[in-house]
Amino acid sequence: MTVADTRAAPKSDTDAALKVIDCDVHPTVRGGLSAVYPYMPKAWSRRFEQKKASVQSVALTTKYQHPNGAVVREDARDEKGNVGGSDPRVVVSEHINPCNIDFALLNCLQAASLCAALATTDESIILASAFNDFFLKEWLPVDRRLRYALTVASLDPQAGAAEIRRIGQHPQVAAVGLPLINVLMGSRYWWPIYEAACDFGLPIYVHPSGADSIYQGAPMACGGIPDSYFERYVTLCQIAESNVNSLVCCGTFEKFPGLKVMFAELGFTWLLPLLWRMDRTWRQLRHETPWVKKSPIDYVHDHIRFTTQPLDEPENPRHLGQLIEMMGADHLCFSSDYPHWDNDMPNQALRMLGPGDRQKIFYGNAAKILRLD
């Protein structure tokens, strides 16, 4: 039996014309925190040096450590043995070029987990800016197809808004990466960040930071503490469900009519029953939150997108296609999650869909909200 090479998989006629935006590519800062020290004041870099701070502190703890040793694919290492995703030129040569990707959105989890739970409030403000400047200077000039989700300090929304205003005009910045904390997204706490994002036409981009369901202060999945990587992984989508509901119920999209939100790597096969329940409950109890002026289904359709990876795999692949048909292809944006172990490659993803829906999901839907129109 021949094992398929995901990168070299033959393309159909349809794929030849398929444009692709990859909404989730993970860059890693090689060398850890010391690599971003040049992008912060000396007083801060000396502080981090003296306390021996490192990105190793983002480890998933023993119980949530990946059972095969690493989230990043071993086969994604470059010729020198550097970890996958740590060199922009390798990301281009090993992922963007062979997969014919038109744009790739970079999303740095090292910065996200530090800002969500691992650093102090003041440290997270400094680190967010340092990571952002590192990528703006050392990654984005490498290839015009690279786009970047800037990281904001979640623990200080005013500082987060200031960071958006500082670099949000950069032509390759395409989203505001918001590391989630245990404050739901409909809370007014976030309004300064939403206001700044709207001013720059940038969507709010939400992805598991790595701290979720592990560290106090990060968002937790429901019901209790998972006992394994597997168990935690499967329940991460609950965080997105709660936040979609919160955004709608709190009237966020009435307050910020231009706001767009992209939930990445948090699944989507749960969305349809959630929308049914939200719609029914709104019709029944609308007057409790009268600022929810239309069906939640309409708010989600108009303002929220979900990335596709990791795709669920029913025994009959057509069932996934039917589900997407039921919920509407407008909600979805393709993502690979390169170079992580559970990545989906564009040549193999969602092949059960027709060319119209595929083009929407692989390019059109994301282009509309990532300033790529």
Next chain:
Amino acid sequence: MSSITEEKSQPAQRFDVGKVEDFPVGKFRIVQCEGRQVGVIRMADGEVHAVLNRCPHKGAPVCKGIVGGTWPPSAVGELGFERDGYVLTCPWHGFEFDLSTGAELFQERPMRLRKYRATIEGGSVFILL
């Protein structure tokens, strides 16, 4: 009375359901009429309304719900209040209906209460089924 709530298959029959003073203002009283439970309510402005005591959603005794007002669509964090006495909220699932029209509130494709024409003549309340 809207055309939706009129019965067209046969001529309406008129029923005397009681003295006006037997129907308290702002509260439904259920009467039996031709095998149907009909809620009759006298409004503050003197009008009477008659409603089939069956919610169009899942058949609940809708006339046993709250008669009050509603909080209309408003800006985030603001609360208005209107239609006091003209909104019926089903006791089961909470759907709100406008007693004047029978229509579910604030929906593009509203459900509707079954309403009957009700009048006051000679000190008595009459409904047409």
